[in-house]
Amino acid sequence: MLNGASRNLRTNSLMSEYAVLLGDAVLRQRARIAEQSARAEAEHAERIKSEFISNMSHELRTPLNTVIGFSKIISEHRNHGLNGEQITEYATLIHDAAVNLLAVINDILDVSKIQTGTCILDKQEVDLQSVLDATVEAARNLGNARNINVEFRASGELPPVSGQANKLAQIFKGILSNAIKFTRPGGTVTVTAASEPDNTVAVTVRDTGVGMNAEELSVALRPFAQVDGSRSRWEEGTGLGLYIAKALTELHGGQLNIRSMKEVGTEVTVLLPSLRECVFAPGKSGGVVFSSNHSGMASSATSAER
Numbered sequence: 001m002l003n004g005a006s007r008n009l010r011t012n013s014l015m016s017e018y019a020v021l022l023g024d025a026v027l028r029q030r031a032r033i034a035e036q037s038a039r040a041e042a043e044h045a046e047r048i049k050s051e052f053i054s055n056m057s058h059e060l061r062t063p064l065n066t067v068i069g070f071s072k073i074i075s076e077h078r079n080h081g082l083n084g085e086q087i088t089e090y091a092t093l094i095h096d097a098a099v100n101l102l103a104v105i106n107d108i109l110d111v112s113k114i115q116t117g118t119c120i121l122d123k124q125e126v127d128l129q130s131v132l133d134a135t136v137e138a139a140r141n142l143g144n145a146r147n148i149n150v151e152f153r154a155s156g157e158l159p160p161v162s163g164q165a166n167k168l169a170q171i172f173k174g175i176l177s178n179a180i181k182f183t184r185p186g187g188t189v190t191v192t193a194a195s196e197p198d199n200t201v202a203v204t205v206r207d208t209g210v211g212m213n214a215e216e217l218s219v220a221l222r223p224f225a226q227v228d229g230s231r232s233r234w235e236e237g238t239g240l241g242l243y244i245a246k247a248l249t250e251l252h253g254g255q256l257n258i259r260s261m262k263e264v265g266t267e268v269t270v271l272l273p274s275l276r277e278c279v280f281a282p283g284k285s286g287g288v289v290f291s292s293n294h295s296g297m298a299s300s301a302t303s304a305e306r
């Protein structure tokens, strides 16, 4: 009896000793895991930072070098024996490089305003149809130069929206430039615009480009992030266009949704609240069905309400 009690006592004390040891081991293991993940996070952040710096300096240096190089040649045109046509050509290159540089700087300033909440819209009634006509026309020229067919199908008359025309144009310009940039020659970019029954206007840009998987899609939506951030990426950019397009859409009270499939293409839909109630004719809408989700299709739905 007594023997049994002392055995129990010893067992209990061994158990509690074991529990303390186990507790210590668990705590040590947790600390090790936390340390490892903090190190991995720091390394990841460091890699993103260096990719960003190298990409950004490339985006700033390239146009600056064009400006410096060609302005020097023009200033020494007598030595180089340049004719009027060559001088005009070089001046155009300088002009285009400076415009690109300004666009990069403006994008950075836009992101800063968006992040500090100081991007304020001067809202007016905007004729969305004209905004789309102009941006699609510009995209068509870009597409022609790369042998990419840009189609525009508006179903019916589009109602006006409330917003700032140049910011709305910036949204579609960013999305269209991506669609063209990430589609190989011979591909197609299709823009559809339609009134939806819930008094929104849906503008969809679909491309037959390289597409993205779910992980790449979440990277694409982050500012300064590019799916392939290495210098060997096949297209240039600062990784700001999509982030700005999404933020500006939300500032207009809208939503930007993306569906994409690797090697199949990408579909970006901008939903904007329309200013006038539209009489919706069932079956006439060219809008997209968001509920369908084929396997392998990455999708992102972001809304101003969230």
Ligand SMILES: Nc1ncnc2c1ncn2[C@@H]1O[C@H](COP(=O)(O)OP(=O)(O)OP(=O)(O)O)[C@@H](O)[C@H]1O
Binding pocket: 107, 174, 178, 179, 181, 182, 207, 209, 210, 211, 212, 219, 220, 221, 225, 226, 227, 228, 236, 237, 238, 239, 240, 241, 242, 243, 265, 266
């Ligand atoms: N239509 C698309 N098809 C495939 N990938 C895309 C598409 N749109 C965006 N992406 C991916 O998302 C990334 C981020 O896009 P975003 O427009 O923000 O930056 P960017 O086009 O690289 O540079 P920027 O727009 O600032 O010139 C792109 O680098 C690309 O990898």
Ligand SMILES: [Mg+2]
Binding pocket: 174, 177, 178, 237, 240, 241, 242
């Ligand atoms: Mg872009």
